[in-house]
Amino acid sequence: MKNLSQKIINRIKQEGIEPTPKWEFVLKNSFFWGAFGLAVIIGALSFSIIFHTLLNNDWDLHMQLSGGLTKFIIITLPYFWLILLTLFIVIAYINIRNTKKAYKYSLSMIIGGVILASFLLGITFYNLGLASSIDRNLIQKLPTRYHSILDAKAGLWQRPEKGFLSGSIDSLDGDILKLKDQNGDIWEVLLSEQILEIIPSFVLENDLKIKIMGEEIKEDCFGKCFYAEMLRPFDGPQDMIKGGMIDKKTVEEMNLRMQRIKPMLQGRIHENIKMLKI
Amino acid sequence: MLKTVNEKTDEELALLALKDQDYFLLLVRRYEEKLTRYISRISNLDKDEIEDVLQDIFIKVYRNLNAFDTSLKFSSWIYRISHNEVISNYRKFKNKAKIISFDGDGEFIKNIADDLDIEKEISLEDLKINISLILSKMDIKYREVLILRFMEGNNYSEISDILKKPEGTIATLLNRAKKQFSQIIEEQEIKI
Numbered sequence: 001m002k003n004l005s006q007k008i009i010n011r012i013k014q015e016g017i018e019p020t021p022k023w024e025f026v027l028k029n030s031f032f033w034g035a036f037g038l039a040v041i042i043g044a045l046s047f048s049i050i051f052h053t054l055l056n057n058d059w060d061l062h063m064q065l066s067g068g069l070t071k072f073i074i075i076t077l078p079y080f081w082l083i084l085l086t087l088f089i090v091i092a093y094i095n096i097r098n099t100k101k102a103y104k105y106s107l108s109m110i111i112g113g114v115i116l117a118s119f120l121l122g123i124t125f126y127n128l129g130l131a132s133s134i135d136r137n138l139i140q141k142l143p144t145r146y147h148s149i150l151d152a153k154a155g156l157w158q159r160p161e162k163g164f165l166s167g168s169i170d171s172l173d174g175d176i177l178k179l180k181d182q183n184g185d186i187w188e189v190l191l192s193e194q195i196l197e198i199i200p201s202f203v204l205e206n207d208l209k210i211k212i213m214g215e216e217i218k219e220d221c222f223g224k225c226f227y228a229e230m231l232r233p234f235d236g237p238q239d240m241i242k243g244g245m246i247d248k249k250t251v252e253e254m255n256l257r258m259q260r261i262k263p264m265l266q267g268r269i270h271e272n273i274k275m276l277k278i
Numbered sequence: 279m280l281k282t283v284n285e286k287t288d289e290e291l292a293l294l295a296l297k298d299q300d301y302f303l304l305l306v307r308r309y310e311e312k313l314t315r316y317i318s319r320i321s322n323l324d325k326d327e328i329e330d331v332l333q334d335i336f337i338k339v340y341r342n343l344n345a346f347d348t349s350l351k352f353s354s355w356i357y358r359i360s361h362n363e364v365i366s367n368y369r370k371f372k373n374k375a376k377i378i379s380f381d382g383d384g385e386f387i388k389n390i391a392d393d394l395d396i397e398k399e400i401s402l403e404d405l406k407i408n409i410s411l412i413l414s415k416m417d418i419k420y421r422e423v424l425i426l427r428f429m430e431g432n433n434y435s436e437i438s439d440i441l442k443k444p445e446g447t448i449a450t451l452l453n454r455a456k457k458q459f460s461q462i463i464e465e466q467e468i469k470i
């Protein structure tokens with residue numbers, strides 16, 4: 001054992017062993033911090049889209065859309081974003097565990113910290129309007145058949161036989177609106193007088209994504225026809241403000257008008273739903 | 279000159295060793311005995327195997343000198359590397375039946391006996407044999423934490439730096455280690 005120290009020094013000299021350069025360790029540590037930061041940012045974006053989805057989830061129409069609140073929650077939970085959020089929390093955890101001082105903190109402290117950071121950053125992103133623009137852009141770029149993965153409510157609003165239709169405005173002429181639905185089919189939508197009264201005309205512009213509640217017309221119609229009793233922007237008025245498409249005052253006016261005629265509309269919708277069931 | 283070098287701290291020597299390998303020789307001399315003892319306490323490697331592992335440890339330390347975080351104690355860092363090296367060799371020695379070497383004095387017994395409320399009943403020589411037997415039967419994670427605390431004399435913060443676990447986890451590990459130690463005494467009817 002006495003010769004061990006000399007053996008080691010000889011081995012270092014003979015094999016030309018050199019200390020690894022400092023920059024390699026700095027680079028490795030920076031990589032883990034960078035990957036951690038990126039994972040938190042992506043997690044925060046997922047969080048912001050989850051807020052956005054939950055806040056614009058047509059809660060007021062849960063009975064009509066799914067028949068019950070629990071079922072509505074189960075159907076419309078943003079599973080894709082929840083899975084993505086969980087995945088990036090795990091990725092953030094793995095990366096932070098590889099940094100120098102992370103071992104001093106327990107698993108629950110690190111995971112709690114990552115969730116809190118993603119949550120706070122997610123709220124900031126939501127308030128900056130990032131959530132709605134990312135959601136909208138992703139949906140626009142993805143083929144239609146994948147829309148329901150990102151947005152569960154898309155499927156709920158593509159059931160014309162049940163009285164729910166959604167898509168982009170193709171053209172508008174008087175009280176007839178042409179709508180391109182999620183499958184690319186063109187619908188001739190007849191707007192009820194109440195709709196013409198509550199929706200300011202400039203909102204109904206080409207390419208605007210909307211959702212309609214009403215009734216499919218099967219007789220006296222060429223092609224696909226729908227009678228609209230209720231219409232709202234697909235992403236909800238709050239997001240339209242954030243997207244800069246309509247101002248807040250207009251939305252407040254829309255909401256006031258909507259409140260005034262809502263009982264009447266709901267009565268008619270209820271009757272129609274009953275008729276459809278018969 | 280020699281006196282000045284000997285007075286230098288481990289941390290200072292580590293920085294100097296980056297420029298001159300001879301300073302590393304001083305570090306090796308300071309730690310070879312301590313680490314030999316530590317490895318023989320936590321593993322059941324024989325003398326030659328320990329020497330091989332030690333060589334690998336010091337080479338690894340030399341290669342990674344630039345990674346040494348000066349906010350840590352050098353001793354914690356070198357013990358951490360040793361711990362990792364022993365654990366990575368664990369598969370090789372875990373099935374060997376050799377008894378763990380216990381070369382501690384009465385201090386270890388006193389420390390652990392105070393914690394476990396044990397009264398010394400037999401001679402120091404018999405105690406050493408019996409404690410070696412108990413340590414050999416313990417899980418390595420519990421054995422190591424007991425050794426670091428009661429034989430190497432590290433505090434919770436240093437053990438946390440060596441094992442790379444939070445201090446709370448170290449406290450839990452120590453409690454479980456003491457329980458396992460007492461359990462083995464009862465189950466095997468070992469006198470201490």
